[in-house]
Amino acid sequence: MPGSRKESRAKSGPRFLARRDQILDIAVAAFRQKGFAGTSMQDIGRALQRTKGSLYYYFPDKEEILHRCHVRALDHILAVAGGVRRRHARPDQALRELIVQHVRIMVHEFHGTALALELGALSGPRLQDVVRRRDRYEAMLREVLRRGVQQGRFRPVDVKLTAFAILGAINWIAQWYREHGEAGADTIGAHFADLFLRALAPPRSGRRARPSTLH
Amino acid sequence: MPGSRKESRAKSGPRFLARRDQILDIAVAAFRQKGFAGTSMQDIGRALQRTKGSLYYYFPDKEEILHRCHVRALDHILAVAGGVRRRHARPDQALRELIVQHVRIMVHEFHGTALALELGALSGPRLQDVVRRRDRYEAMLREVLRRGVQQGRFRPVDVKLTAFAILGAINWIAQWYREHGEAGADTIGAHFADLFLRALAPPRSGRRARPSTLH
């Protein structure tokens, strides 16, 4: 019997995977609203119209649900950010789309708010797993800023602090955004992008800082 | 017996008030780290080196502890913001100090991180009480932005979205700031202030928008 330690066989049917995703959707919303510890397995089961016991067919424990919420959202935004990097050579254009896309994920895709979820409830390896992805995303954002500064398209700024400011402004959306509000995702995204691109605009026009050594 | 509905007499000795504040300090840190529902009365009592039962001598229930955490932090920042408004006539200078002070409260005064605490666990009147204060603070920030735009010191922007971006960048600090990190409160504050003041700088120099009607 190959590969049988705890689980006899990896579950992988489309039916199984679909319900697993549905549970994550429900869980993200609940965790955001009432916190991880404040959400019971019964709460999640009720929203699924199932008993809480059935959840253990899909996840080994409650913490793993939170873990998968984080991983799913981060993998998604990492993929999106990778696409942005591939499409845009100019750092200022890349930053603009990065902001717009992040806001869109945060607002439109319900599970995007997982990006603003608490890490405190994750322990050991699972925490490390999530933090690694979060760091990778932050590194991509910082890289865009760094290149912009180097090319003279952005004024010289503390890249780390600037990245935190951008991430904070966007992730904080989860705290105040309500559907049927005045501003939609792209209105918010465009406004935030304008804000930070102007904040980073170099003193005069065009590129001015030490001309790039390569090309 | 005057004023005896539930509590025979209002407790007000300096000893009592000091310990009550100490409990709030402990609670803010715990709530930030493990969430409201994830923090037990036993946890708070342990940090106080008391039994959980003793906490009920100071607060009628757990939710009231969270409530007072919020109210204390908001009242403090409201007072600070009032001072800023009194000291600065020019909106750009007011905004700079507002940002610096908010960051300072967030970083230095441990209980400042209460400003980034969850509201979801508060119910009914207590939620309303906190939201009223939060709205008052947001209104002061928006007013500074509005006056800046009106005077032509800021470019015309969506004041509400801009205020959210600023608050998000600052409140998000609670998520990443660690003591003994590289940047101190005033480094962060100055950088964030620079960022947003440049983001709001009008197209050319000085005031240009429709000249203010008064003066």
Place this chain on the structure above:
DNA sequence: TCAAATATTGAACGACCGTTCAAATCCGGT
């Protein structure tokens, strides 16, 4: 159609939760 595979139930478990309160302890003022 029916057996196998997949999915869900419902009861039970020990642990810990917030809260209460009479009794015990602490401690400043005299």
Place this chain on the structure above:
DNA sequence: ACCGGATTTGAACGGTCGTTCAATATTTGA
């Protein structure tokens, strides 16, 4: 030294928590 109010204890309460699992229901594939 001691009184009396301020403070803390420790046990107990009903309730809910996450988790387990044998039994059962549902769906799938031949």
